[in-house]
Amino acid sequence: MSKARDSELGATPPSPDSPSQAPSVQEVELKEDHDTFIESLPPIVDEKKVIRKIDMRIIPILSLLYLMSFLDRGSIGNANIEGLSVDLGLTGAQYNMCLTVFFFTYSVFEVPSNMMLKKLKPSIWLPTIMVAWGIVMTLMGIVQNYGGLLAARVFLGLTEAGLFPGVSYYLTLWYCRRDIQFRTAMFFSAASVAGAFSGLLAFAIAKMDGVGGLEGWRWIFILEGIATVVIAILAFKLVVDFPDTASFLNEQEREWVIWKLKYDTNKSKNAVQPPVLVEENHDTTWAEVRKAFKDPQLYPQTLLYAAVLVPLYGVSLFLPTIVKNLGYTSSKAQLMTIPIYTVAAIASVLQAWVSDKFGLRSPLLVVNFCCMFIGYMLAMNVSAVDNPSATYAGCYLVALGLYPGIPGIISWLSNNTSGAYKRGVSMGVQIGFGNLCGAIASQIYRAEDAPQFKLGHGIEVMFICLGFICIFVLNIGYYIVNKRKRRMIAEGQCGHYTAAELSQMGDKSPYFIYAH
Template sequence: MSTILEKPEVSEVDEAQHPSQKDVVDHIDASYASFAHLDEKKILRKMDVRLIPMLALLYLLSFLDRGNIGNAKIEGLQEDLRMTDNEYNLCLTVFFFSYAAFEVPSNLLLKRLRPSRWLPIIMVAWGTVMTLMGIVQNFQGLVSARFFLGLAEAGLYPGCAYYLTMWYCRREIQLRQAMFFSAASIAGAFSGLLAFAIAKLDGLGGLEGWRWIFILEGLATVVVAFAAFFILHDFPETASFLTEEERAFVIFRLKYQGQMDSKDEGSIRVAQADEFEWKYVWDAFKDWQIWVNIFVYWGIVCPLYGISLFLPSIIRNLGYVSSTAQLLTVPIYVTAAILAVVVAYFSDRVGKRSPFVVTCMVAVVIGFILCISTGNPGVVYAGVFIATAGIYSSFAGNIAWLSNNLAGGYKRSAGMAIQIGVGNLGGAFASNFYRQRDAPRYILGHALELGFTGIGLIAAVILITNYIRINKTRARIVREGGHNQFTPEELSAMGDRAVTFRYVY
């Protein structure tokens, strides 16, 4: 069994005053004993095989479809549609406004509806929009298509990130987040290779090569969406690939994971409340840690979108032709994908988030400093290489960090959607960082990315400091028996604000 499933300490339970708490602990002990014969690692492997590959494919298509406009640009999109630099950047920006606005309602709908229905529906929607982008004739058509693309794609990433928390415990989540998020890195590499190949269709059917990029990639999304209707699983309660006993075990360990993963004296495990009430949504909007974490998120996502939208252009302006620039993005993204999974593995192993997130963000800082310091093509390429590796490794860690510290299904659903929704407004910022008139060195763009990462690091330090302070205060209260004034139901309703809850940092 993992450390999450260790038997809780009960030395501080006052049976005379709170027999109901003793009953809860006795029930947990009995339940752990009844599951002792199960192979937890085998169950996790079964979940990994059935869940992660499909989620990774969905996110690969999502990231491919939102970022391929950068590939289309260097194949002639801007010139053919007779757009100015400001108009092109507005097409990038408008995506993030609609994307941010729909993430919270989408996540609440995911919880209420079946993931195997909701996620494919929004995939069909954005795949259709992407396909139609291939026939736009002017700036107005492209900016409208990008707006609706953001609206349709909004629910995919926060939905997948939250979906994983309905299957995996806190100490297991970052590796799985990284495994499916690494699809974004692969999408970056795949996008370059695919754009390189599709651009050869230039003139086919009287259409330019960049139009075929949108059409073919959009159609691929629609095809996969129809397959997802039959392949995606909904919740552990209905997982056909698990036995009845395995389903009960998965549900049990999720139910009691949120309270006291540590071994503090007097710890008591309390099931997390999971009946929908609007107060859990409002609790998420009022939670200080979500809003501080958004600054950490901006410190990662601004460079993420800056790289994903402009990397082909940055490399091309180092003196390479378009086809070579497309291909030179591949090793950067492949390395970033591998490193993201490796970092996540060790983060889950030690049960810490902040040391890995902060270290990777420091790598982003180093990368952009290299980009600013010289115009040497080799050094600039090394800089974006290092920065991209740090970005993708820290992104999954930051998502897992917040999800670890939100207790209760609906609060976690809303909180993660707020983090990702408001945080993705950083994409609106980043889409205007790299101006064509700043080529070939793009010093302003690199400097702005560097500044946002610096702000993110400061926010990370604020989070760490407060988490440590709150954990120490709660541990002292528990040692003094302060938790005994609450019933298990009251502690459950408090979620991550309960004195028995410990923040991960």
């Protein structure tokens, strides 16, 4: 096998002429096993073709699932400006509480769901929870009072909890670190499309007011819930499980994908490759769960995600209301949210492509938080009555920061966490806590603060400032740890580690360099 092929797989051993310490007997044996296995691998002529096959088979269906998820949880904002609160006799505080309770069950069940996804088939788990929330969504269309709506939102949070963290983790089981953000953005851009589509859909469905003796806002819930169940049934056939059982790949392609993922732990940018081939740890034990909670990076990463989730839910739940309070009718407000989400979806994909191509994570996140900061300051300080166009422009800036930023944050933690089960737990904690903080957004936009909503915008600015602090702290921490690891390698302190030991160490391995 050629040196080029060995290098492509990220496992080129040191040169025999290297002045470094001679390899141990165990390392020589491991290298011989590695060379034997390399020789047995089938040649892959076109790597890009295989990745495209995976993209076409996985990303569209996942995007559709998440589009329905985000559409269903956020449609209450569209229903409200069509008369939901008036018909159910809700006060402003009661409506906000209906938004809030969703996050309690949604955040609590995200980590258990990721653990279940690893143990069960994604083709069973993801469509099943989708059927469940589709039923809840449909029943939400027949609630008659505050208590009924409150209960429906509790169960909607419970049933939707597993999708976003589950899919975010599922993608890491298919794609290497250098490819993950673009795919996450492709999948997450469905949230932007859902925002745009929800306005258009609500505008159309609201015209059904009176059909079957039901108000227009009820039909929003009913029709979207039925559509969710139908798509979930199709998903049982369309969602694939893992690379080793993927029927759309031939045997050579499956073996190649498995190999790339198995040893992806060695492929951090600018890292010094270890003298032995190291397989990523796939243990599914409680020890891996403890490793996740003991990892210092988890907590600033989780706060960073919360810093973007609170503004996200502020936009998704209240954007129609904010736009309507600029002096527009309900119908026009629904339509005017569409271009905001469209621009955000395009920006998400473009930023992710740049991020993966050039290996940039935190620099682009700084740009995202700057956009959000300027947008909220504009909306908060320029009169919404005298200059509504300035508030509307601020909404664009906020969306340009929010929607591209979320895939970046999720990918940053994913890139810097090694060990499949540990990564799944870490991502579940990050996303779960972030969504729990999302409950804050449902309480800070009060009806009495319209149309300026200074309280809500001001709290969003506070979270954005928290995000800046987290990015700074994480970069300082990664810089210090990476510097220490490189010094250990340069001083020859790491030659005694075996492949098994390095695998168990995961991202604590001296050869694992954290991405900035």
